[in-house]
Amino acid sequence: MLDKNLKGTHHKLLYYRYRPTGVEESKVRYVGDTEQAYIKKELEKIYIPEEEIKRFTLDKHGQPIPYVDGHMTIISNYIWDYWGHFFSAEGVALYGHLKRYCYGDKDYCWPDLNLISQKMNKSRNTVKKILANLEKYGFVLVFNVQNADKNNMEESPLYKIRKKVPFLPMELYEQLPSELKIDHDRYMQGIVEQFDQILNLDPSIDYSEVYEDVISKGTVVRKTKTPFELDKELRNKIKVLDKEITELDRTVWDMALAIIKKKVSAPSFNTWFKGTFCIKREQTFTIYTPSNFVSEWLESRYDKMIREALTQVGSQFDHIKYDYLSYQREIESGT
Template sequence: MKPHNYKDDEFIHLVYKGSKKDEMIEIPFRDIESMDLNKRGTPIPYTMSNVVNLERYMLLYWSPIIGSDSIILFLHLWEYCDRKSGVDICYPKINELALRMGKTAPTIRNILKKLEENNFIITIHRLNRLHNNKETSPIYKLRQTIPLISKEQYLKLPESLQKRHDDYMERFATGTDLEWFTYDSNETIESLKANGDKIISSKSREEIKAVLKREQEEEFIMANLGDDIKNTLIPNKEFLELLMDYNFSKASAEIYFQNSIVLYDSSIFTVHIITQSSSQKEFLENGLNEYQQSNLRKALDKIYEESIYDIKYFTAEQYIMKILKG
């Protein structure tokens, strides 16, 4: 659940694909909001008798593993959330956290990284749409339950704490075994990426505009496509002639499809028709009557010798974006 008055549409929320931050993946905010960190790893059971100001399990068993600073910072992050309303997302500035903790900003970042590696938080970066996509402070999605430590973390505890942990497991987690390896927080990020969309940089967008201005979009598209799709290109003249064989008049074929690029993705039985303008694309999507749509499909079935499942329309700019996004 998002914080009260949080204007998620003002920001581009993203994660980095690689450690070098060379590629950004935009994440829909609804995916962040609906993400349930409590399902990552095995949660410990919650009981009132086992709670002090800080959950005993975290105090006794996580503290030796991640350090007291990590635990205190985790508590600070919750102070930014309206827990009564179920909010588990916050966006404090690093410098403000540093002041609260009496630490340097780099130290706070290292602690946040440790919390994320152990599945207490997930960090989502942001670009501010209202300020020319300038990067601003990230948001943090917080776990509401305390995860069990892993088997290898358990073996790093002093023997006396291992015995206390054995007692805890016997009393509160009967039938639950410690997993050998800590749940990899990268799996959570990967699950977000699955529904994300690669962000195209401002520099790349300017390059695309230059390509369109020089009217070299077909050359660019063909140079950046795989052979499996590139080899399906139908010359525009040949395509127009075939449409006329399927009851399109010469005038309508030229008006609707002049200078369009036609490609076929056989993996999903889908034809891509790429237009030069958004008005041409909009007309093809909404202006063709049922008779024309049926004849277009028949023509495409003939060209590709398969039953076409779908036809998708793009402007040249949209298609180049699609290529760059992979």
């Protein structure tokens, strides 16, 4: 019989995280009878071995505060008094709800998020946003779970919880309001006097790097897109761009093309610049072409000429990007 999993059952559970691939997908939705085009960031699913999740701990990052008699309620008063400024009251409450399930030496739990949402009188989406904030500060890390013995059926997520409360890093301490900062100084002085030691606040920790280290031990599994899905995505992308492009974008690019046309041969111009257009977003021009090959060619061979032409027509910009209107790279499937 299989050993028990982290949830205490004998099923083979699969633990995974989502990570943005950097690819944006064009989608269309309907609000009433109105069609709306929008951009959705593509996510990839990364499965992390259970042994890696067992080994992973949030508690080794940051300096844990010592136990101080009278400074403990359900959770450390340090969270209520200082971390709560960054968590918000909802974040402190959610942390408390999750931590209550981590009894004994256990630093993980799998409570019903819908039930917690009801206890907090918050929508599930709101609770997920609060969770993301707790992840940002290194107090919770969420692992999605599938049951491999039940046709990869989705189960409730597994939550890794920080149990040892760290001092604020110096960067966050500096962001405290003046009254809270004074109160924190008084608290730290009390710790120093009681424990006869010198305490220095640690520098900030980038928890995205901490989590990336866990993810790096997993296996990437990506969905294979069908030709129909790729074609639909392309059509949606064109709809989005058609609504976004302005008359000024069209005018600027037409003027730039007129300058470029005088500097290259007619065959070269027709080959590499036909069907192109540009959209300016803040201080970045994105040049759109019919294919990835054309985009790469323009960037490698004509980038300087394009920059000079856009500058000559009076456009101010900091960056130029190249994109294309053909099937985005097909996503390979993983195991």
